[in-house]
Amino acid sequence: MTATLEQLVKVRSQLAEAMLAYLKAIEEELARNRLLERFERKLDDLRVPLRVVPHEPVRDIEAMGAAAATPDILATLLALLRDADQEIRSTAASAIEAMGAAAATPDFLATLLALLRDADPAVRHAAAGAIEAIGTAAATPDILATLLVLLRDTRLRMRRAAACAIEAMGAAAATPDILATLLALLRDADPAVRGAAARAIEAMGAAAATPDTLATLLAFLRDVDRSVRYVASRAISQLAAKGVRIFQIKKGRFEARSVTELSQRGMEND
Numbered sequence: 001m002t003a004t005l006e007q008l009v010k011v012r013s014q015l016a017e018a019m020l021a022y023l024k025a026i027e028e029e030l031a032r033n034r035l036l037e038r039f040e041r042k043l044d045d046l047r048v049p050l051r052v053v054p055h056e057p058v059r060d061i062e063a064m065g066a067a068a069a070t071p072d073i074l075a076t077l078l079a080l081l082r083d084a085d086q087e088i089r090s091t092a093a094s095a096i097e098a099m100g101a102a103a104a105t106p107d108f109l110a111t112l113l114a115l116l117r118d119a120d121p122a123v124r125h126a127a128a129g130a131i132e133a134i135g136t137a138a139a140t141p142d143i144l145a146t147l148l149v150l151l152r153d154t155r156l157r158m159r160r161a162a163a164c165a166i167e168a169m170g171a172a173a174a175t176p177d178i179l180a181t182l183l184a185l186l187r188d189a190d191p192a193v194r195g196a197a198a199r200a201i202e203a204m205g206a207a208a209a210t211p212d213t214l215a216t217l218l219a220f221l222r223d224v225d226r227s228v229r230y231v232a233s234r235a236i237s238q239l240a241a242k243g244v245r246i247f248q249i250k251k252g253r254f255e256a257r258s259v260t261e262l263s264q265r266g267m268e269n270d
Helices: 002-032 036-052 055-068 071-081 086-103 106-116 121-138 141-151 156-173 176-185 191-208 211-220 226-241 259-269
Strands: 244-250 253-258
Touching: 055 086, 071 086, 071 106, 086 106, 086 121, 106 121, 106 141, 121 141, 121 156, 141 156, 141 176, 156 176, 156 191, 176 191, 176 211, 191 211, 191 226, 211 226
Parallel strands: none
Antiparallel strands: 244 253
């Protein structure tokens, strides 16, 4: 079955390349004969359906999910991630979401890192979605540093996508800078961004329960903005659900201990 699907992807890809090459040849011939201006509208009519063709193999891969993670298909998808057409790069990155951790190879991670820095915002957004699908395996220092930049992006859609990618990485993404930025996003003007930031903090569990993070979350419980109070209380309750217990060691200073750690200390004291 997989072999048949691989053949389908290859055939569609070859067909797309042949059709685009044919169109280019027509364009060049018309240009040489100074007829391009006359037939420009006709060529535009042709380009619309033809531009869709290269996306079809990618959609086949997307439908296959993890079953598409064969050497030949991975090589094809990797080439599409590096395509000159921004739409194809974006579509190829979206296909990785269906493949998940199967795409966590050094070549894919390096290419996705480049796409996180792509000039086109749609490509950056699709790359963040692919990183989210890969999860913890994508938590390299370079990718984390780039996601940190995207958390501060002026586009709310991009901030939310970066927070969702970090949520998927869990404790592996719990750097001081990322934690500080996620805390700032709890006061973001957009509720979707606030929610994504809260979920990212929750996903980190005990790794997010630093003294500074706890102090900020507890201070947010007294914020004048009801939505900020809500996301802060939710983050604290979810940390508690993950076995984190918060203790005040002095005024304005808190520390966290996991239930496991407290149990071990209790046994030692016995």
